[in-house]
Amino acid sequence: MVNEIPKTLGGHPSVPEHLRPQYPTSWEIMAMPGPHQEGYLTDEDVDMIYSSELKVSHNASRSGIRLVPPRAPQWSRKDGGEGGSHPSNLVEYGYPLGTLNWTGDDPCIFPIDWWKLGQIKAGNTMQYKRVSLEEALSLRKKVEEYLVAIHKAIESGSFEGVQALETTYSPSGAYGKAVVAERPAKGNEPQVRYRQGGDDHLLVEYGNEQFDLNHRCRVTALEKVLRGPDAPAWLKETLTNTVGCCTSLLLFYNGAKLDRERLVKYLQSLEDQLGDLSKIKVPCRRFRLPLSFESKEQTEATQRYMETQRPHAPYLPDNLEFTAKNNAFSPDQLKHNLLNGTLMTVVVGFFCGNTVSLPVDPRMRMASPKTNPSRVFTPEGTFGWGGSCGSIYPVDSPGGYMMLGRTVPCFDYLGYKDGFSLEKPWLFQDFDLLTFYQVTEEELNEKLGYFRSGRYKFEWDDVEFDMAEHNKLLQDTAEEVKQLREKQTKVQDELVAAENESLQKWREDKEKNKVDESTLDALLADPAISTIDSPMDANVWKVLVDEGDEIKANQVCAILEAMKLVEKRCHDVVAEISVQAPWDIKKCKVEKLLVRPGEIVKAGGRIALIRQEN
Incomplete structure (x- = not known):
């Protein structure tokens, strides 16, 4: 902060034009490999990411910069294992800020307001350039030095000698690997991988991407040591946050002050200190939550998804029926x-205290792909399933988990409700146990009303989770679980084939619906023809006219949708945009419709051709 503006600047800071960073429409973004680049994408996929211009989608927002790639990745594996049936699916982990995340065919950056990502907008393009940790820190230092120089210039009243920020860079090509260190398994102590996530993040990953509550227990134990009173002073000064997930712990640290090699060596030394945790008892809470399998809002969200994003898929229109079938259950068995x-709560975080949980009994565990593409809207309180985990959506938001039901949300914006606070506006914590009891939609709506008004009382008991008992359950049910997994794998392979067939048909249908260029050119050459154009990049939700219809001035002919961030709220909503006929037309008919519901239209793109009649 500048304490006082010098009179030489006229009472207000005005940075000279030549010192202000330029905001282009095509951006260069420097990026380090990782954390999951190796072993997931093919070499051709990686080359495509770094050699192509990626367009910023109309569904981009401050909570997720969605991109349009030149093609979908080919992937180096056939599926996501316990993370889900799609090869992009991973066991949930903490996302480093600024990470390019790829779910299904859709890449998305989970952004932070860095000066470049904070200025990117829909319709822009961007291209990644690979840099090493050392290069990233050097570039970061230059930005910090530039800001310090601007700060001093404002305070002194003179910009003489201040250099403009260099916004382009030619990387050396020596960018290193995503996995920076490994520790082999030893007895009951699992394998550990240390994955880089930019210059300020390190992902500590246990096991081999398989859900195991022993790994989650170890994540929690490591986190407590790192955040505890006995942590070394240098760590307390540089470790800013930790996010524990299913089998991993993400560390946020100040990369400019803490040498990563020193951090990794210290983390490796802690593994011996933690030792064998297979028989410990963990204090936790057991919650009892209402669950309705009917929801008008979820039905409407699915219908809108089918109208604006994807019309058919094995998981449509009934997510619950699909998830049951995908796991060799009947819908009633799944509900039971x-x-x-x-x-058990294995993740709290990512987005507004989003809670991800895993069935304690391995016989009740399920696997499910996420929707492809992900929904632009999911109602708050939705209980969904993606990969091998369940999740309660804390707020209305985008999402890709299969919607199985709806419960009371676990997040309070203002932190005033019972069980919440401003410092901790989410309800659940690691190792909380969740149980459900069935309610009708009307009963749930009543409870939602109580929750929103601050009168709802969550039910929970303080209990202990015994890891020794859990490990005995794993041993006793191993053969039964093996047989169930074989049965599930067979069904899942069939549904993956059905999904691939559906995706191919969907893509072919979109190509068939395109109007031939020669036909379009001939129509546009007619002076009686004019166009109705889109005001922005968006999805086509509804087309309200047919070819041959007479239309009037200012008549709404189509409704588009796109994402926007609501001021003073932490989540995105869907904005509806009405597209009207021109104000000055008199007698016109729709000559040709150029879009259909579910298609994407660019800003200025033609929605329809209309003919002026005499």
Whole structure:
């Protein structure tokens, strides 16, 4: 902060034009490999990412910069294992800020307001350039030095000698690997991989991408040591945050002050200190939550998804029926498992305290792909399933988990409700146990009303989770679980084939619906023909006219949708945009429709051709 503006600047800071960074429409973004680049994408996929211009989608927002790639990745594996059936699916982990995340065919950056990402907008293009940790830190230092120089110039009243910020860079090509260190398994102590996530993040990953509550227990134990009173002073000064997930711990640290090699060596030394955790008892809470399998809002969200994003898929229109089939259950069996089983909270975070949970009993575990593409809207309180985990959506938001039901949200914006606070506006914490009881949609709506008004009381008991008992359950049910997994794998292979067929048909249908260029040119050459154009990049939600219809001035002919961020709220909503006929037309008919619901239209793109009649 500048304490006082010098009179030489006229009472207000005005940085000279030549010192202000330029905001182009095509951006160069420097990026380090990782954390999951190696072993997931093919070499051709990686080359495509770094050699192509990626367009910023109309669905980009401050909570997720969605990109349009030249093609979908080919992937170096056939599926995501316990993360989900699609090869892009991973066991949930903490996302480093600024990470390019690829779910299905859609890449998305989970952004931070860095000066470049904070200025990117829909319709821009961007191209990644690979840099090493050392190069990233050097570039970061230059930005910080530039800001310090501007700060001093404002305070002194003179910009003499201040150099403009250099916004382009030619990387050396020596960018290193995503996995920076490994520690082999030893007895009951699992394998550990240390994955880089930019110059300020390090992902500590246990095991081999398989859900195991022993790994989650180890994540929690490591986190407590790192955040505890006995942590070394240098770590307390540089470690800013930690995010524990299913089998991994993401560290946020100040890369400009803490040498990564020193951090990794210290983390490796802690593994011996933690030792064998297979028989410990963990204090936790057991919650009892209402769950409705009917929801008008979820039905409407699915219908809108089918109208604006993808018209058909094996998981449409009933996510619950698909998830049951994908796991060799009947819908009633799936509901029975949810209402009679116990889930353990293995992730709290990512987005507004989003809670991800895993069934304690391995016989009740399920696997499910995420929607492709992901939905632009999911109602708050949705209980969804993606990969091998369940999740409660804390707010209305985009999402790709299969919607199985709806419960009470676990997030309070203002932190005033019972169980919440301004410092901790989310409800759940690591190792919380979740159980459900069934309610009708009307009963749930009543409870949602109580929650929104601050009168809802969550039910929970303080209990202990015994890792020794859990490990005995794993041993006793191993053969039964093996047989169930074989049965599930067979069904899942069939549904993956059905999904691939559906995706191919969907893509072919979109190509068939395109109007031939020669036909379009001939129509546009007619002086009686004019166009109705899109005001922005968006999805086509509804087309309200047909070819041959007479239309009037200012008549709404189509409704588009795109994402926007609502001021003073932390999540995105869908904005509806009405597209009207020109104000000055008199007697016109729709000559040719150029879009259909579910298609994407660019800013200035033609929605329809209209003919002026005499």
